[in-house]
Amino acid sequence: MSTIKLDPVTRLEGHLKVEVTLDANNAVASATVAGMLFRDFENMLLSRPPRDAAFLTQRICGVCPVPQAVASSKAVEKITGFKPNLQGLMLRNLIQGANFLDSGITHFYHLSLLDYIQGPQMSPWTGGYTQDLRFSAADTQTLTNHYLSALQIRRKANEMAAIFSGKLPHAANIVPGGVTALPSATEITNFRNYLNDIQSFISSTYQSDVNMLASAYSDYYNVGTGYGNLITFGVFDTNTSGGLLFPAGTVTGGTVGTFNEANIKEYNKYSYYSSPSGQAPASGTTTASYGKSGAYTWLKSPRYNNTPFEAGPLARVWVSGDYRNGVSVMDRHMARYVEMAKLVSNMQTWLDQLTPGASGFTNIGDPASGSASGLTEAPRGAIGHWLSVSSSKISKYQIITPTCWNASPMDDSGNPGPVEKALIGTQVADPAQPVELLRIVHSFDPCTGCSVHVMSPDGVEMSKFVVQPLGK
Amino acid sequence: MRINRRDFLKWSVAAVAALKLEMDMDKLNTVMAADTDPPVIWLLGSGCSGCSISTLNVTNPTTIEDVLQNKISMKYDSTLMAGAGENAMQALENAANQYNGQFILVIEGAIPGGASKNNCIIGEQNGVPLTMYDAVLKYGPKAKYVVAAGTCASFGGVAAAAPNSTGCVTVKSLLSGKTAKPVVNLAGCPVNATVMVQTLLDLILTGVPSLDSYSRPSKYFSTTVHSVCPRRETEEVSQPGIYGCYEEIGCKGPGNLSPCPSLKWNNRQGWCVQSNYPCIGCTSPAFPLNPVISVSSHD
Ligand code: SF4
Ligand code: SF4
Numbered sequence: 023m024s025t026i027k028l029d030p031v032t033r034l035e036g037h038l039k040v041e042v043t044l045d046a047n048n049a050v051a052s053a054t055v056a057g058m059l060f061r062d063f064e065n066m067l068l069s070r071p072p073r074d075a076a077f078l079t080q081r082i083c084g085v086c087p088v089p090q091a092v093a094s095s096k097a098v099e100k101i102t103g104f105k106p107n108l109q110g111l112m113l114r115n116l117i118q119g120a121n122f123l124d125s126g127i128t129h130f131y132h133l134s135l136l137d138y139i140q141g142p143q144m145s146p147w148t149g150g151y152t153q154d155l156r157f158s159a160a161d162t163q164t165l166t167n168h169y170l171s172a173l174q175i176r177r178k179a180n181e182m183a184a185i186f187s188g189k190l191p192h193a194a195n196i197v198p199g200g201v202t203a204l205p206s207a208t209e210i211t212n213f214r215n216y217l218n219d220i221q222s223f224i225s226s227t228y229q230s231d232v233n234m235l236a237s238a239y240s241d242y243y244n245v246g247t248g249y250g251n252l253i254t255f256g257v258f259d260t261n262t263s264g265g266l267l268f269p270a271g272t273v274t275g276g277t278v279g280t281f282n283e284a285n286i287k288e289y290n291k292y293s294y295y296s297s298p299s300g301q302a303p304a305s306g307t308t309t310a311s312y313g314k315s316g317a318y319t320w321l322k323s324p325r326y327n328n329t330p331f332e333a334g335p336l337a338r339v340w341v342s343g344d345y346r347n348g349v350s351v352m353d354r355h356m357a358r359y360v361e362m363a364k365l366v367s368n369m370q371t372w373l374d375q376l377t378p379g380a381s382g383f384t385n386i387g388d389p390a391s392g393s394a395s396g397l398t399e400a401p402r403g404a405i406g407h408w409l410s411v412s413s414s415k416i417s418k419y420q421i422i423t424p425t426c427w428n429a430s431p432m433d434d435s436g437n438p439g440p441v442e443k444a445l446i447g448t449q450v451a452d453p454a455q456p457v458e459l460l461r462i463v464h465s466f467d468p469c470t471g472c473s474v475h476v477m478s479p480d481g482v483e484m485s486k487f488v489v490q491p492l493g494k
Numbered sequence: 495m496r497i498n499r500r501d502f503l504k505w506s507v508a509a510v511a512a513l514k515l516e517m518d519m520d521k522l523n524t525v526m527a528a529d530t531d532p533p534v535i536w537l538l539g540s541g542c543s544g545c546s547i548s549t550l551n552v553t554n555p556t557t558i559e560d561v562l563q564n565k566i567s568m569k570y571d572s573t574l575m576a577g578a579g580e581n582a583m584q585a586l587e588n589a590a591n592q593y594n595g596q597f598i599l600v601i602e603g604a605i606p607g608g609a610s611k612n613n614c615i616i617g618e619q620n621g622v623p624l625t626m627y628d629a630v631l632k633y634g635p636k637a638k639y640v641v642a643a644g645t646c647a648s649f650g651g652v653a654a655a656a657p658n659s660t661g662c663v664t665v666k667s668l669l670s671g672k673t674a675k676p677v678v679n680l681a682g683c684p685v686n687a688t689v690m691v692q693t694l695l696d697l698i699l700t701g702v703p704s705l706d707s708y709s710r711p712s713k714y715f716s717t718t719v720h721s722v723c724p725r726r727e728t729e730e731v732s733q734p735g736i737y738g739c740y741e742e743i744g745c746k747g748p749g750n751l752s753p754c755p756s757l758k759w760n761n762r763q764g765w766c767v768q769s770n771y772p773c774i775g776c777t778s779p780a781f782p783l784n785p786v787i788s789v790s791s792h793d
Contacts, residue, residue: 028578028579029618030616032575032576033542033573037538037617058615059615060613061660070785070786072787077782084545084684085542087544145567146568146569147576147580148577181551181760181763182763183760184764186764189763189765191548191684192544194764194771195770199735200735212763313612320613357771381735383735493623
């Protein structure tokens with residue numbers, strides 16, 4: 023048995039460590055994936071007005087701040103029984119969609135591609151593995167050029183979002199009640215010009231590049247397959263009565279099932295927390311305990327029906343029926359492309375539905391009390407905020423982010439997390455250059471800034487706040 | 495100032511190249527290959543990567559690009575670099591040694607300290623986990639300049655918000671008395687891309703710019719948002735989402751030093767008040783207040 027340790031795993035947001043043991047044939051026998059940054063967000067939210075959470079939780083992740091603001095706003099809105107009007111929903115879709123496009127392009131070109139090609143031989147592109155590079159010099163050049171032009175496209179996606187969001191990262195105006203922008207006809211045209219640019223990049227450059235990758239590395243349809251269980255909370259409202267472009271659902275053994283929030287629990291036997299394991303997020307607490315015996319990560323283990331599930335674009339497009347091939351490294355890349363192509367064309371439709379000068383915001387104030395969840399999707403998967411309010415202040419806040427699903431450690435029954443499972447069994451050609459491991463990890467697009475969280479120690483929290491019973 | 499693709503090139507190898515030289519790799523190699531130039535080492539601590547992303551979004555540095563050509567290269571940046579694991583940590587160590595006393599150390603995020611140093615581990619060197627705290631202490635004194643990118647690194651920001659159970663400290667406090675030059679605080683949540691990139695250029699060209707009492711470059715942080723806000727003369731409104739001035743509902747613009755109304759964000763596509771929400775004061779040492787904004791907060 024030999025061991026490979028990758029610390030840090032670069033080209034992702036945050037601090038991630040991967041450690042595997044290899045058997046005598048250099049196949050991965052066991053794997054641990056660990057989040058190495060702990061930030062305590064849920065605790066800092068306590069005693070604040072509920073409306074502040076949309077701003078603070080965006081600061082969990084500079085890569086996908088918008089879904090945090092949306093999840094948080096939805097939780098507050100649910101407590102008050104409010105739903106934004108169509109203008110508000112479309113503005114959210116467009117800002118969140120722009121964030122998806124930015125994140126997706128960044129993921130494929132800037133976070134993943136260097137696992138398959140050698141970039142220019144200057145820092146920061148030197149020092150990568152040279153194992154298993156299959157593209158010709160000409161194709162490498164093409165992909166490198168696209169790496170560079172994709173930097174413009176991802177930037178433009180941010181600029182496009184800022185037309186309605188004020189700025190990115192960290193949108194200024196996605197709040198409970200809707201979005202405060204009053205889009206002018208000029209701004210709508212401006213947005214459309216950006217959207218057209220991005221759409222043409224996706225339908226030409228990105229499409230051909232992802233296909234090129236998939237044909238050169240077609241064996242990766244059989245690598246990183248993991249459990250094959252997929253989960254999505256659903257995202258992008260298509261109307262005011264609950265229609266979603268990508269509906270909620272689960273996939274088990276290829277079959278789509280209904281999603282039921284009540285089936286989610288979080289475990290922490292192998293996490294640096296001493297608080298009770300196996301709680302539903304609405305009642306979960308977290309007490310940090312670095313160095314806890316047997317623990318190896320700051321991430322907890324969310325499970326659905328006590329089973330590990332994988333979140334991300336593949337889950338969304340499988341449930342929506344847009345892509346149903348398999349679960350693997352290459353399927354994750356293909357799914358992301360399929361989703362972005364569908365998203366960008368629907369954004370055109372949503373843009374058509376904006377009314378120039380109309381308000382997508384209602385001043386709903388802060389709810390006095392109640393509990394609710396706000397569920398949506400980040401580019402990298404299902405995201406949920408569970409909020410309780412008492413005396414108009416936050417009395418409890420729990421967050422489950424996509425990377426919690428994917429990069430979670432073993433649960434209390436010893437089931438590895440989805441990324442860990444996807445690593446197990448992988449053949450490593452050259453243990454000195456374990457590029458296969460990077461390809462698998464990157465295909466999940468992990469983000470550890472978002473994935474680590476904690477509540478205050480139970481005693482402190484309970485002595486300060488009365489948690490309201492669930493109800494509207 | 496309009497977007498200038500050449501300008502971006504001068505700063506970051508990665509981001510820069512695309513904007514000017516999409517299809518011209520030979521030229522890119524020539525321009526960026528000079529290995530004698532003082533490099534940038536960018537470390538991420540307890541932060542969200544928002545300052546990295548914001549910096550990638552830059553379109554508007556200053557007009558001093560010709561002087562700065564060949565002057566900078568990104569030796570360590572965990573978001574963009576090809577190397578991983580040992581290769582990455584070696585690149586960090588090698589760059590710091592090779593360019594000892596010459597490189598610019600950029601620190602994004604606050605730094606968990608005290609008993610919580612292990613709350614942020616940036617990698618392993620020789621089999622030993624390197625905490626962000628120790629990394630800053632190790633590389634800070636070797637740097638020619640140290641830049642705190644964003645409000646978390648500068649003042650603690652959201653990372654150190656009450657109750658700050660992770661014991662986050664600022665770059666300046668951790669490196670007090672240990673750096674060649676004062677730490678430059680580039681406040682903002684995230685840092686504005688122009689402020690970030692222009693300051694790196696200023697450091698290379700002319701050294702540490704004039705700083706205010708919070709160690710922020712005076713040229714960006716001596717004007718309140720309010721004093722140049724285009725809504726100063728407009729009617730005060732009692733809720734966000736309506737065109738008007740937000741002073742009545744706690745806009746932090748009157749007390750907050752920041753160049754937002756003039757620089758704006760994302761290639762000038764917007765900024766907070768333009769999107770009909772008050773300034774929440776994200777460049778302030780006190781950010782984020784509880785509540786983030788309140789009517790009496792700037793009285
Ligand atoms: S909106 Fe804010 S910054 Fe602008 S004038 Fe009013 S108070 Fe000042
Ligand atoms: S307007 Fe205020 S809150 Fe917005 S980015 Fe500028 S300083 Fe920060």
